[in-house]
Amino acid sequence: MAESATEKTATLPGKCRLCGSPLRVLFSSKLPVAVSSACFPVFRPTLIMQCTTCNLYQKTDETLVADYLNYQVFDNDPAADKLIFKTGKPHQTRSQLVADLVVSQLGGNREGRVLEIGCQRGAFLTALKAAAPNFKLHGFDLDPSYKSIIEPICGPNTYCCGELADVVGPFDACVLIHTFEHIPNPGQVLDTIHRLLVPGGLLVIVVPDLLASPLDFYVIDHTCHFVAPVLERTLLRSRFVGRPDTTIISNEQIAMARSVEKAELPSTPLEPCDAPILSLLHRLECCLQKLPKGPSLVFGTAVIGVLISGVLGDDCIGFIDESPFQAGKKFLGHTIRSTDGLRGERVILGVAESLAPVVGQRLRALGAEVVNPWELAGV
Ligand SMILES: [Zn+2]
Numbered sequence: 361m362a363e364s365a366t367e368k369t370a371t372l373p374g375k376c377r378l379c380g381s382p383l384r385v386l387f388s389s390k391l392p393v394a395v396s397s398a399c400f401p402v403f404r405p406t407l408i409m410q411c412t413t414c415n416l417y418q419k420t421d422e423t424l425v426a427d428y429l430n431y432q433v434f435d436n437d438p439a440a441d442k443l444i445f446k447t448g449k450p451h452q453t454r455s456q457l458v459a460d461l462v463v464s465q466l467g468g469n470r471e472g473r474v475l476e477i478g479c480q481r482g483a484f485l486t487a488l489k490a491a492a493p494n495f496k497l498h499g500f501d502l503d504p505s506y507k508s509i510i511e512p513i514c515g516p517n518t519y520c521c522g523e524l525a526d527v528v529g530p531f532d533a534c535v536l537i538h539t540f541e542h543i544p545n546p547g548q549v550l551d552t553i554h555r556l557l558v559p560g561g562l563l564v565i566v567v568p569d570l571l572a573s574p575l576d577f578y579v580i581d582h583t584c585h586f587v588a589p590v591l592e593r594t595l596l597r598s599r600f601v602g603r604p605d606t607t608i609i610s611n612e613q614i615a616m617a618r619s620v621e622k623a624e625l626p627s628t629p630l631e632p633c634d635a636p637i638l639s640l641l642h643r644l645e646c647c648l649q650k651l652p653k654g655p656s657l658v659f660g661t662a663v664i665g666v667l668i669s670g671v672l673g674d675d676c677i678g679f680i681d682e683s684p685f686q687a688g689k690k691f692l693g694h695t696i697r698s699t700d701g702l703r704g705e706r707v708i709l710g711v712a713e714s715l716a717p718v719v720g721q722r723l724r725a726l727g728a729e730v731v732n733p734w735e736l737a738g739v
Pocket residue numbers: 376377378379380381411412413414415416
């Protein structure tokens with residue numbers, strides 16, 4: 361699989377989807393499987409390119425698998441609402457948190473116009489409506505059927521699909537929550553948003569933070585993968601000024617940028633930051649290739665869990681998840697189990713390395729035979 365992926369690079373056009381410069385191969389996965397952003401296995405090895413000029417990590421159109429036609433049927437869509445916990449504060453959904461940021465940036469509940477691009481079924485627009493009822497809200501997405509969901513929230517003629525450039529502005533703010541990383545032509549879309557905004561308008565972008573979560577490379581429908589300095593310069597190219605914040609939501613970055621009339625890219629080169637990302641991925645792949653044969657349950661239904669199930673094939677006999685709202689759901693042909701009745705079962709931990717020892721200890725206490733893949737590196 362790895363050879364065929366590498367061979368394919370010879371025929372790739374190799375132009376950056378942001379700046380048009382030549383690309384180089386950064387990471388060619390040896391796993392036969394990747395993951396869709398709705399957490400389904402896709403049997404295609406991941407191939408990541410990096411722009412030799414602007415440094416953007418990206419997939420080419422040939423290595424990308426994006427199928428959004430049935431996107432709304434997935435009930436475990438990770439882009440749906442994540443709960444954000446902060447010590448000493450009541451928890452919020454991601455939508456509520458971003459809504460509060462937008463209200464505060466726009467100076468409170470006034471008559472501002474806000475467009476969400478990639479609004480899906482309106483989780484964020486609902487939260488923003490609750491936080492600032494005076495705002496005039498609009499939604500844009502690819503699926504015409506969302507009109508019947510968005511207009512009851514935002515009012516008549518507030519949902520658009522088709523061409524973003526045809527949306528009628530101007531807006532005081534545009535918001536993209538886990539949308540920007542799916543866009544095949546990020547520079548053009550940012551230029552369009554610039555035209556849709558009032559001068560000094562607000563652009564809010566929430567995307568995965570690749571440095572905190574290198575497994576983002578395996579998400580096969582993410583066209584681009586961002587570290588904060590590259591995201592900041594990507595925005596600057598289209599005349600948006602703002603520094604992404606990686607501290608507000610774990611594993612994610614939020615850029616709150618303002619449109620300006622003129623902006624100049626700094627001439628200083630960006631510091632390379634691939635080494636820790638590649639080191640983690642190579643170690644993970646080495647470990648997954650050493651997984652034991654035979655029937656196993658997989659603990660975790662996020663990216664690592666799905667990769668493990670893809671590597672196991674028919675040896676994956678089911679999934680376990682501790683969160684009460686996951687147990688009992690169907691996932692990849694299995695019903696997700698709770699941690700009950702694990703005595704004597706082999707469980708492979710599909711969780712981050714930092715969590716694996718704690719989870720493993722809990723499951724061993726329940727009588728399970730636990731495999732921590734992260735410990736297989738030196739085996
Ligand atoms: Zn580039």
